[in-house]
Amino acid sequence: MTRPPRSMARRRSVAVLAIGATALSGGALFGPSTSSASSHREAPYVANDPAIDNTDVYAFTSPDNASTATLIANWAPFSEPAGGPNFFPWATDAQYNINIDNNGDAKPDITYRWTMKDVDVRGTTKHGDTVGGTFLYNDGPVNSFNDPHLLFKQTYNLDKITYTAAGVENPPVRILTDKEVAPSNVGEASMPNYAALRQEAVTSGTTGALKSYVGQADDPFFLDLRIFDLLYGANLKEVGFDTLKNFNVNTISFQVPKADLAANGDATKNPVVGVWSTTDRYTTRTLAATDAAGVESKGTGGFTQVSRLGNPLVNEAVVPAQLKDYFNRSTPANDGQFLGKVQDPEVPYLIKNIYNIPNPNETAAGKNRPDLVETFLTGISKKAAAGTDYGSLAKGSVSADLNSLDLNAVANGANPVAQAPAEYLRLNMAVPVTANPNRLGVLGGDFQGYPNGRRLGDDVIDIAIQALEGVLVSDQPAAVKTAVSGLGDSVNKNDKAFLSTFPYIADPWAGSSPHVGQTQLGYRQFFVGQRGYIDAHVGNISVPQPGSFAELWSVQPGNKEVKIATLPLNAAGTGTAVYRIKYSAPTIANLFFKVFVNKGSAVGYNNGLVTQVQSR
Amino acid sequence: VLRHLALLPLVLLAACSGTNAPARASFSQPPASAFAAGPCSAVAPAVLALGKDAHDLAGGKEPSPATSASLKTNQQLIVAVQPGLDPALAPSFSDLVIKVGLVRIRTDTNTYVSSLAPSLMASYSAVVKACTTGPAPTATP
Numbered sequence: 001m002t003r004p005p006r007s008m009a010r011r012r013s014v015a016v017l018a019i020g021a022t023a024l025s026g027g028a029l030f031g032p033s034t035s036s037a038s039s040h041r042e043a044p045y046v047a048n049d050p051a052i053d054n055t056d057v058y059a060f061t062s063p064d065n066a067s068t069a070t071l072i073a074n075w076a077p078f079s080e081p082a083g084g085p086n087f088f089p090w091a092t093d094a095q096y097n098i099n100i101d102n103n104g105d106a107k108p109d110i111t112y113r114w115t116m117k118d119v120d121v122r123g124t125t126k127h128g129d130t131v132g133g134t135f136l137y138n139d140g141p142v143n144s145f146n147d148p149h150l151l152f153k154q155t156y157n158l159d160k161i162t163y164t165a166a167g168v169e170n171p172p173v174r175i176l177t178d179k180e181v182a183p184s185n186v187g188e189a190s191m192p193n194y195a196a197l198r199q200e201a202v203t204s205g206t207t208g209a210l211k212s213y214v215g216q217a218d219d220p221f222f223l224d225l226r227i228f229d230l231l232y233g234a235n236l237k238e239v240g241f242d243t244l245k246n247f248n249v250n251t252i253s254f255q256v257p258k259a260d261l262a263a264n265g266d267a268t269k270n271p272v273v274g275v276w277s278t279t280d281r282y283t284t285r286t287l288a289a290t291d292a293a294g295v296e297s298k299g300t301g302g303f304t305q306v307s308r309l310g311n312p313l314v315n316e317a318v319v320p321a322q323l324k325d326y327f328n329r330s331t332p333a334n335d336g337q338f339l340g341k342v343q344d345p346e347v348p349y350l351i352k353n354i355y356n357i358p359n360p361n362e363t364a365a366g367k368n369r370p371d372l373v374e375t376f377l378t379g380i381s382k383k384a385a386a387g388t389d390y391g392s393l394a395k396g397s398v399s400a401d402l403n404s405l406d407l408n409a410v411a412n413g414a415n416p417v418a419q420a421p422a423e424y425l426r427l428n429m430a431v432p433v434t435a436n437p438n439r440l441g442v443l444g445g446d447f448q449g450y451p452n453g454r455r456l457g458d459d460v461i462d463i464a465i466q467a468l469e470g471v472l473v474s475d476q477p478a479a480v481k482t483a484v485s486g487l488g489d490s491v492n493k494n495d496k497a498f499l500s501t502f503p504y505i506a507d508p509w510a511g512s513s514p515h516v517g518q519t520q521l522g523y524r525q526f527f528v529g530q531r532g533y534i535d536a537h538v539g540n541i542s543v544p545q546p547g548s549f550a551e552l553w554s555v556q557p558g559n560k561e562v563k564i565a566t567l568p569l570n571a572a573g574t575g576t577a578v579y580r581i582k583y584s585a586p587t588i589a590n591l592f593f594k595v596f597v598n599k600g601s602a603v604g605y606n607n608g609l610v611t612q613v614q615s616r
Numbered sequence: 617v618l619r620h621l622a623l624l625p626l627v628l629l630a631a632c633s634g635t636n637a638p639a640r641a642s643f644s645q646p647p648a649s650a651f652a653a654g655p656c657s658a659v660a661p662a663v664l665a666l667g668k669d670a671h672d673l674a675g676g677k678e679p680s681p682a683t684s685a686s687l688k689t690n691q692q693l694i695v696a697v698q699p700g701l702d703p704a705l706a707p708s709f710s711d712l713v714i715k716v717g718l719v720r721i722r723t724d725t726n727t728y729v730s731s732l733a734p735s736l737m738a739s740y741s742a743v744v745k746a747c748t749t750g751p752a753p754t755a756t757p
Contacts (some may be wrong), residue, residue: 303699349649350719355720356716357717358714479714480714482731483721486722486727487725526681528680529678614676
């Protein structure tokens with residue numbers, strides 16, 4: 001895991017920010033005229049019902065098939081790979097939805113709905129000649145979906161739902177029937193070739209243009225969730241550890257022709273779509289009575305929405321606690337009610353309280369945060385900035401045409417569809433695929449990235465922190481803007497590489513992988529450059545174990561990593577260590593530590609951030 | 617006049633602090649006794665400590681835990697005297713508090729870059745100048 005030296009990364013990010021800022025202030029970008037636009041346990045209810053807890057939604061032009069868009073939605077946060085014997089099934093009494101608004105009225109025009117079914121033979125499994133049942137997920141190595149050793153599995157149906165002009169659901173159209181859900185990745189002994197199992201679960205539609213994958217995956221979101229603890233504790237130190245490393249989610253990855261998503265089937269004239277996921281549960285759940293054998297709990301009374309996700313972090317860090325469950329059952333059409341929360345977010349107050357840096361909400365241009373309103377509620381367009389389509393209360397401040405649905409032909413012309421502010425991802429499908437994506441998306445000058453849709457590698461935490469701290473607020477003092485433009489949580493990429501082809505999202509961690517408590521650790525490293533030497537310090541391991549040790553590495557030109565020294569820590573692993581590198585002349589070095597923790601036979605490690613330091 | 621002379625090397629130092637030159641002239645600061653009575657005098661040790669931190673950072677040093685602690689502690693001392701500051705002093709004090717905050721947040725998030733140091737140094741110099749050469753500052757009730 002090699003990271004660029006910090007100074008290089010900084011120079012690059014400053015440069016691209018300048019490009020992005022110039023372009024964003026420069027006028028039309030990718031409107032129709034050019035033919036060519038997190039949330040883990042964030043609310044009380046879903047925190048107790050992980051199977052239906054939406055974590056993230058992604059929407060992007062498929063990098064290897066530009067005539068299609070890929071929509072990904074995830075559930076079941078913090079799925080511990082070895083979490084058997086039941087592992088992580090989808091709820092069978094729920095509806096998993098990905099919704100599309102393609103005309104800007106903040107109502108769904110298309111809903112793709114996945115419903116799951118159990119295929120469970122554990123109760124009829126024989127031991128010898130006796131039907132005794134078993135607790136096992138599988139009773140031998142599983143090599144295919146239909147392998148008799150796989151005792152519990154699931155299938156799904158996929159329906160497409162359209163709506164009448166009055167917003168009533170038309171009868172669903174079945175697209176896929178009884179397709180395989182990739183099972184949880186139990187471990188190498190149970191599933192020696194999980195990749196093949198997973199591939200078996202990649203399904204194409206009858207025309208071949210549509211693809212669907214339902215199953216487990218590595219959680220593609222990357223961040224240091226401890227930032228919340230640190231905000232509570234008035235200290236942001238120790239960021240830099242991917243809290244979601246080694247955890248899985250349940251994912252739906254869905255690829256569909258752009259024309260299927262666009263208004264009037266025309267992705268050229270109507271390239272911008274709004275995308276959000278929802279999950280529905282039965283309104284009433286009847287639990288089996290005490291001592292009642294042979295019966296199960298069951299749901300009745302029709303479905304109601306219990307989880308919702310569009311933009312990352314909105315319900316997590318913008319909506320206050322008392323409204324979080326309500327937000328999850330609300331619909332975009334009523335999102336005007338949350339305008340005040342977007343206009344006056346809490347995070348800048350917390351940051352100001354800790355660091356005494358200005359709250360961008362307090363500047364003339366930052367008042368009522370038109371930059372955030374445009375990012376989250378209207379999309380970015382000149383008309384949104386002018387208040388033309390969304391009204392003065394939802395007026396934006398970034399005058400550029402990027403991803404507002406008011407750019408679509410159906411929002412203009414003789415009978416334009418009235419536009420409404422709504423919180424969902426907005427993807428301008430006309431923006432071409434970026435060859436070398438920038439993790440900061442639009443802030444990094446890469447217009448295919450967030451908030452224009454969201455790609456798996458977009459670093460939405462860094463983007464959100466920078467945006468909340470006013471990087472797009474025009475009258476922020478230059479020194480402040482420069483400083484906040486480099487803010488982040490020091491977790492800049494996912495723990496697993498994403499795939500270049502469908503389903504793009506990385507394979508899940510196996511139950512047999514070194515995982516929580518084995519590989520996850522935080523620690524402190526710092527370097528002090530003095531005349532003739534650099535002292536490299538390491539220690540304060542978060543999960544110290546006897547035998548813990550650190551390796552000091554240097555990044556040489558060409559990103560070649562060279563080990564300099566191995567430093568044992570004390571017997572308990574709780575100690576610190578210092579290594580002095582001597583230089584005969586002033587030297588700039590790029591250094592980092594790898595810290596290893598022994599636990600049983602598994603050896604886990606974590607890398608520190610590459611740090612540039614100089615001797616004098 | 618003496619105050620001006622005492623500040624001269626400081627100003628020159630600030631002017632040169634935009635580079636990562638490894639070898640630097642020794643750092644000269646006015647004594648705390650040169651700070652005007654009132655809030656300036658009250659925070660003189662904090663300001664001077666921040667100046668030392670700024671100088672170290674401008675010289676290319678990475679913020680150490682000790683530097684982080686110093687920045688936080690001394691920033692809070694200055695924040696404490698901000699209410700009721702004379703308008704002649706308020707802008708420079710406010711600017712220094714902000715610049716320290718920016719270095720702190722970038723340090724705590726492991727995103728510190730050395731280009732932040734010259735700005736901190738300049739803000740420190742402005743406070744020193746205001747407190748040692750400006751009109752006699754007083755705290756208003």
